[in-house]
Amino acid sequence: MTDNASNAPSNKAEGQAMWGGRFSAKPAELMQAINVSIGFDKRLWAQDLAGSRAHAAMLSSKGVITSEDAAEILKGLDAIEGEIEAGTFPFRDEYEDIHMNIEARLRELIGATAGRLHTARSRNDQVAVDFRLWVRGACERTAAQIEALQKALLAQAEAHAETLMPGFTHLQPAQPVTFGHHLMAYVEMFGRDASRFKDARARMNECPLGAAALAGSPFPIDRHQTAGTLGFDRPTANSLDSVSSRDFALEALSAASICATHLSRLAEEIVVWMTPQFGFIKLTDAFTTGSSIMPQKKNPDAAELIRAKVGRILGSLTTLTVVMKGLPLAYSKDMQEDKVPTFEAFDALELSLLAMAGMVADLTPNAERMAAAAGAGFSTATDLADWLVRELGLPFRDAHHVTGAAVKRCEELGCDLPDLPLAELQTLNAGINDGVYSVLTPAASVASRVSYGGTAPTQVRAQIARWKEILA
Numbered sequence: 122m123t124d125n126a127s128n129a130p131s132n133k134a135e136g137q138a139m140w141g142g143r144f145s146a147k148p149a150e151l152m153q154a155i156n157v158s159i160g161f162d163k164r165l166w167a168q169d170l171a172g173s174r175a176h177a178a179m180l181s182s183k184g185v186i187t188s189e190d191a192a193e194i195l196k197g198l199d200a201i202e203g204e205i206e207a208g209t210f211p212f213r214d215e216y217e218d219i220h221m222n223i224e225a226r227l228r229e230l231i232g233a234t235a236g237r238l239h240t241a242r243s244r245n246d247q248v249a250v251d252f253r254l255w256v257r258g259a260c261e262r263t264a265a266q267i268e269a270l271q272k273a274l275l276a277q278a279e280a281h282a283e284t285l286m287p288g289f290t291h292l293q294p295a296q297p298v299t300f301g302h303h304l305m306a307y308v309e310m311f312g313r314d315a316s317r318f319k320d321a322r323a324r325m326n327e328c329p330l331g332a333a334a335l336a337g338s339p340f341p342i343d344r345h346q347t348a349g350t351l352g353f354d355r356p357t358a359n360s361l362d363s364v365s366s367r368d369f370a371l372e373a374l375s376a377a378s379i380c381a382t383h384l385s386r387l388a389e390e391i392v393v394w395m396t397p398q399f400g401f402i403k404l405t406d407a408f409t410t411g412s413s414i415m416p417q418k419k420n421p422d423a424a425e426l427i428r429a430k431v432g433r434i435l436g437s438l439t440t441l442t443v444v445m446k447g448l449p450l451a452y453s454k455d456m457q458e459d460k461v462p463t464f465e466a467f468d469a470l471e472l473s474l475l476a477m478a479g480m481v482a483d484l485t486p487n488a489e490r491m492a493a494a495a496g497a498g499f500s501t502a503t504d505l506a507d508w509l510v511r512e513l514g515l516p517f518r519d520a521h522h523v524t525g526a527a528v529k530r531c532e533e534l535g536c537d538l539p540d541l542p543l544a545e546l547q548t549l550n551a552g553i554n555d556g557v558y559s560v561l562t563p564a565a566s567v568a569s570r571v572s573y574g575g576t577a578p579t580q581v582r583a584q585i586a587r588w589k590e591i592l593a
């Protein structure tokens with residue numbers, strides 16, 4: 122230390138140089154242990170440097186510090202950036218958090234001038250702006266990764282717009298759909314997820330810097346200037362709110378939890394489709410693992426892990442919600458507990474999105490197996506009922522009854538609906554003619570569902586085209 126610190130009595134700790142004027146003894150080791158955050162908040166180094174640069178430039182343009190001092194500070198911050206990037210920066214527990222680590226290092230590099238950087242600023246607005254910048258970046262990255270996943274889904278959907286598969290309700294065969302249509306359902310879900318991150322980003326894009334400790338600053342600072350420099354739309358309008366709100370992170374974690382829920386549903390389907398019993402899809406060796414004891418196994422571990430990550434991510438939302446609940450205004454140290462869950466949630470989500478995009482691109486459907494399954498389980502029974510309504514003018518409830526009887530007869534004869542002899546059908550309703558067979562195949566069933574958003578390949582292709590344009 123070159124200056125202030127050397128004036129400190131020797132029974133003080135290094136880190137107390139920042140705030141220890143009224144202290145005459147070191148904090149207990151346990152106090153330091155519970156207080157220290159550098160181990161995790163070092164991840165905010167780039168945001169902290171950006172905030173400090175914007176602040177220093179503003180202080181100098183407003184004449185609060187001289188332009189010479191600002192230039193020295195900025196040079197020092199550049200040097201620190203170089204050290205961090207080179208891996209030579211001394212991250213030290215004694216300096217508690219990323220803010221004081223950088224300021225202490227600045228003082229070592231440029232001397233007493235470093236102390237001018239903290240004019241009209243507090244760690245409370247400093248951490249608020251750093252964390253907001255980090256969460257904003259996470260929302261941007263996540264939205265981009267979701268879009269990459271959507272593109273992977275679109276490519277498979279386009280290749281399989283006509284590939285038949287059973288559609289399920291209650292995980293029981295319901296009506297035939299196409300694999301492309303099924304994948305496009307996830308494109309819709311992930312589209313809403315991406316838009317939630319974009320909405321959250323727009324709402325959080327106000328700059329808390331300049332709120333200082335809690336009440337604002339007596340210096341002639343320009344909060345619009347620093348907000349603009351840091352890419353915010355405007356400064357936050359209440360200094361107490363600025364330093365004590367973390368709902369921007371809660372909102373991002375809510376969006377993350379919903380997205381993780383969608384990922385877990387797709388992951389579960391991949392796990393099910395991969396089983397030999399379903400045999401709907403194959404993953405290559407790139408996205409499967411073997412068993413150390415059972416040589417025949419090929420396990421979808423990535424899908425299983427993605428299915429599980431929602432626990433961690435929703436856990437983070439719960440953690441931060443409970444941290445914030447009941448906190449009086451303004452800043453309390455409780456809020457230091459905002460970072461670990463948020464970092465952890467976004468780490469898990471980003472990895473899941475990347476792995477899911479990889480897995481979706483990797484999978485190959487077994488079209489024959491899926492088509493055979495699509496026809497099983499009397500999946501075109503609804504088509505028979507609809508035909509009776511359309512062609513014979515039966516009320517739908519009567520048509521439903523006749524169809525139920527046809528299914529029962531199939532079960533007795535051990536055949537599928539398309540194989541039920543016409544004579545059998547005519548015992549149920551004399552008006553039935555062999556035109557009915559044209560609607561009883563899965564392909565005909567699918568092709569007939571041309572209502573907007575339906576599973577007919579023409580509709581699926583229309584939605585693929587719409588999404589291609591959106592994602593272009």
Ligand code: ARG
Nearest residue numbers: 158218244245248454456457
């Ligand atoms: N490390 C602290 C945090 O993450 C920075 C703010 C500290 N402010 C304070 N008044 N002690 O919240």
